[in-house]
Amino acid sequence: MKSVSDPSDEKPLVRIRGLKFRRGSRVIFDGVDVDIQRGQVTAVMGPSGTGKTTLLKLISGQLRPDAGVIEVDGLNVHALNRAELYRLRMRMGMLFQSGALLTDLNVFENVAYPIREHTDLTESLIRKLVLIKLEAVGLRGAAGLMPSELSGGMARRIALARAMAMDPMMIMYDEPFTGQDPISMGALLKLIRSLNDAAHISSILVSHDVQETAAIADEIYVISNGHVIQHGTPERMMNSDDPWVRQFLHGLPDGPVPFHYPAPPLADDLLGEGG
Amino acid sequence: MSILLDGLQALGASGMHTLRRIGRAHLLFVAMVGGVIDMLRKPGLLIAQLFSVGVLSVLLIAVAGLFVGMVLGLQGFYILSQFSAEATLGVMVAASLVRELGPVVTALLFAGRAGSALTAEIGLMKATEQLSGLEMMAVDPIRRVLTPRLYAGVLAMPLLAAMFSALGVLGGYFVGTGLLGVDGGTYWTQIAAKIDFNEDIVNGVIKSLVFGVVCTWIALFQGYDTVPTSEGVSRSTTRTVVHSALAVLGLDFVLTALMFGN
Ligand SMILES: Nc1ncnc2c1ncn2[C@@H]1O[C@H](COP(=O)(O)OP(=O)(O)OP(=O)(O)O)[C@@H](O)[C@H]1O
Ligand SMILES: [Mg+2]
Numbered sequence: 001m002k003s004v005s006d007p008s009d010e011k012p013l014v015r016i017r018g019l020k021f022r023r024g025s026r027v028i029f030d031g032v033d034v035d036i037q038r039g040q041v042t043a044v045m046g047p048s049g050t051g052k053t054t055l056l057k058l059i060s061g062q063l064r065p066d067a068g069v070i071e072v073d074g075l076n077v078h079a080l081n082r083a084e085l086y087r088l089r090m091r092m093g094m095l096f097q098s099g100a101l102l103t104d105l106n107v108f109e110n111v112a113y114p115i116r117e118h119t120d121l122t123e124s125l126i127r128k129l130v131l132i133k134l135e136a137v138g139l140r141g142a143a144g145l146m147p148s149e150l151s152g153g154m155a156r157r158i159a160l161a162r163a164m165a166m167d168p169m170m171i172m173y174d175e176p177f178t179g180q181d182p183i184s185m186g187a188l189l190k191l192i193r194s195l196n197d198a199a200h201i202s203s204i205l206v207s208h209d210v211q212e213t214a215a216i217a218d219e220i221y222v223i224s225n226g227h228v229i230q231h232g233t234p235e236r237m238m239n240s241d242d243p244w245v246r247q248f249l250h251g252l253p254d255g256p257v258p259f260h261y262p263a264p265p266l267a268d269d270l271l272g273e274g275g
Numbered sequence: 276m277s278i279l280l281d282g283l284q285a286l287g288a289s290g291m292h293t294l295r296r297i298g299r300a301h302l303l304f305v306a307m308v309g310g311v312i313d314m315l316r317k318p319g320l321l322i323a324q325l326f327s328v329g330v331l332s333v334l335l336i337a338v339a340g341l342f343v344g345m346v347l348g349l350q351g352f353y354i355l356s357q358f359s360a361e362a363t364l365g366v367m368v369a370a371s372l373v374r375e376l377g378p379v380v381t382a383l384l385f386a387g388r389a390g391s392a393l394t395a396e397i398g399l400m401k402a403t404e405q406l407s408g409l410e411m412m413a414v415d416p417i418r419r420v421l422t423p424r425l426y427a428g429v430l431a432m433p434l435l436a437a438m439f440s441a442l443g444v445l446g447g448y449f450v451g452t453g454l455l456g457v458d459g460g461t462y463w464t465q466i467a468a469k470i471d472f473n474e475d476i477v478n479g480v481i482k483s484l485v486f487g488v489v490c491t492w493i494a495l496f497q498g499y500d501t502v503p504t505s506e507g508v509s510r511s512t513t514r515t516v517v518h519s520a521l522a523v524l525g526l527d528f529v530l531t532a533l534m535f536g537n
Contacts, residue, residue: 060411086413093411100408103400114412162412 011074013038013170013202014059019068021051021058028054030226032068036170041196041203043213045248046223049261052206053097055223056172059204060094061085073169090118093163093171093201097178099155101147101162107134108143111162118166133161138187153179157188164195170202171195177209185209189216210249214238222248300496303417307495310415310422320423328389328424328491329431333438335388336381340439343376344368344446351447352455361455365462366469368447369440373470373479374535377440379527382486385432386519390494393424394515397498398508406499421495428491429484436483478534485526490519 014036021029028051036042044052057063059070061077070077075088101110111130115121121129134140137157147155156176163171173192177185193216195201207213214220214234221231222245229244230237238249246252263269314321351367400406400420409416444466451457470476494515501511 057407062407062410082415086415089411089413096404096408096411098404100404102405102408103403114414117412117414159408166412 012036013073014204015069015071016059017069019058019070020066021054021063022066023054027226029065029068032223032226032228034221034228034231036202036204037219038202039196039200040218041193041205041216043205043207043217043220044223045207045210045213045220046229047248048208050223050225052223053174056094056174056204056206059172060089060092090114090166091169093166093168095156095160095163095171095173095176097174099147099152099159101150101155101159103147105147106143107139107145107147107150107158110147110158111165114162114165129165130161133164134158136164136191137161138184151179153181153184156180157184160188160191164201167199168201170204172204172206174206175208176205177207177212185212192216210251214249224248296500299500300492303421303496303499304492306417307422307425307492310418311426313415313418314422314426320419321426324423324427325431328393328427329435332385332388332431332435335384336435336439337442339380339384340372340377340442341446343380343439344372344443344448345450347371347376347443348447348450348455352451352457361457362461363465363469364447364451364457365444365466368451369444369466369470370475372440372443373475375527375531377436377443378479378482378486379523381436381439381483382432382490382523383520385428385435385486386490386494386516386523389428389431390490390515390519391512393428393491393494394498394501394512395508397421397424397495398501398503398511401499401501402503402505402508417499421499424495425488425491428494429487432487432490433480433483436479436486440479474535478530481534482527482530485530486523489522489526493518493522 012035014034016032016034019029019032019034020027032055034044034055044055046052054063058065059072059077061080064078072088072092075084077085077088080088101107102113105113108130111133112126115126115129131140131143134143137160139154139157139161142150142154142158147158150158156179160171160173160176176188176192180188189212192203192205196203205213205217214237217234219231220234220237222229222237224244229248230240230242232240237245240246240249347368348364351364352361355361355364355367397406397420400416406416406420409419448459448462451462452459497511497515497518498508501507
């Protein structure tokens with residue numbers, strides 16, 4: 001077993017250099033550098049629509065950058081062929097913002113799906129594995145339900161069980177806390193941290209819940225307007241003097257980060273059309 | 276001048292857009308066909324799709340075939356009796372069904388019943404990120420989801436068309452002998468004597484195989500290429516039915532000209 005006691009002297013698990021990406025004419029990333037260290041919980045934060053989900057999709061090779069390099073465990077994601085990319089993905093779990101469960105399978109079969117696809121385990125072993133994963137997210141009792149019978153928060157926890165099913169080296173969480181009540185939120189926080197420490201699963205955590213995330217993260221990246229504004233330990237970030245970081249982490253309505261999607265002045269819009 | 280240029284530019288842009296779509300459709304087709312080896316290792320997927328694409332269409336196709344055959348019996352009798360050729364009613368009914376109406380009407384009904392359902396299913400899977408979810412589990416959604424549906428459609432279509440024709444011939448028989456007084460024995464012996472295996476039946480099966488490929492391909496492509504919103508899925512579903520109908524009718528002309536042209 002690999003030691004995680006001193007991750008600083010290992011190469012980072014994910015290494016992003018000079019990442020550029022645009023959607024049509026809209027620039028999402030304009031030269032982003034990110035290091036995700038092994039064995040750590042790295043939080044990615046930023047205003048809605050800055051491209052956090054996009055970043056996860058780039059890391060997992062679902063999208064292709066316009067420029068820059070993304071390496072996961074030493075492999076250049078976008079230089080891999082399909083088979084190599086799939087082999088790498090078997091070692092990554094991703095929790096989609098929407099859950100993305102297969103709607104024609106029940107909860108049990110959804111969690112069993114990747115195991116059935118990639119292994120030849122016996123039915124009784126699969127059953128045990130699945131029930132353990134479901135127990136970890138507190139939904140063993142929901143094994144027989146269909147995805148349409150789950151609440152949004154439950155669906156996301158099932159998706160987490162599925163992302164863990166293949167015991168990946170890292171899991172990317174896209175807003176896992178949305179729609180969770182305080183109890184399951186606390187349980188999820190503990191789960192993410194303990195998966196990270198006990199099972200040595202590195203975590204990339206996208207979340208808007210600043211206090212909770214800061215409590216379990218080892219490193220926080222704040223991204224806005226296509227750039228990494230600042231990164232560092234939670235303490236350093238919470239005490240940051242940078243006005244962007246301050247505004248975002250402390251939820252101040254006024255500051256350099258605009259609440260509005262770029263638009264012409266309201267008065268122009270209201271007076272301009274059909275006025 | 277600038278209006279002219281704008282128009283030209285718009286024309287070029289939409290032309291490029293269409294060409295790209297056609298290109299994507301062909302790439303998808305190659306990828307789906309190539310998934311066959313993978314699929315044969317999990318035959319359960321194909322069987323499940325044969326059920327939902329084929330078996331669930333049986334009732335519709337059977338009832339439609341029966342009615343079309345009965346109408347053919349009535350109309351055919353009316354025309355044939357003017358030439359005192361009522362005895363050949365069976366041949367007329369069977370030939371029209373096996374050569375034309377069986378494959379064509381089955382394909383049109385298939386596009387409406389199974390094709391639209393396929394598009395909506397795949398489109399919704401895309402809109403709800405289920406396809407991306409499969410990708411992230413290192414499962415190829417084309418091979419796992421689309422390929423079994425394609426082969427199921429291609430296999431189901433000739434079987435459904437055969438059933439349509441068979442029930443149509445029966446429908447013609449009931450109307451002909453029951454209502455109009457055509458001799459039952461003559462009805463069958465004329466069919467046995469005049470319907471040629473290669474000329475009629477094989478050509479009919481070829482037609483419905485081609486329609487099966489085209490209708491299922493269109494349905495799956497429209498779903499896979501959909502704009503992942505509810506409006507996008509609804510548009511794609513409509514396009515599946517329209518494109519399939521046009522493709523079937525156009526191809527039917529081409530195939531008929533090639534098969535029976537000389
Ligand atoms: N399929 C798409 N086509 C075009 N633009 C897109 C698409 N998906 C996202 N975008 C744009 O990319 C930008 C980043 O989107 P993304 O989903 O990554 O944001 P996010 O940071 O995850 O936001 P949130 O916190 O609300 O989930 C958005 O401005 C959005 O308008
Ligand atoms: Mg997002």
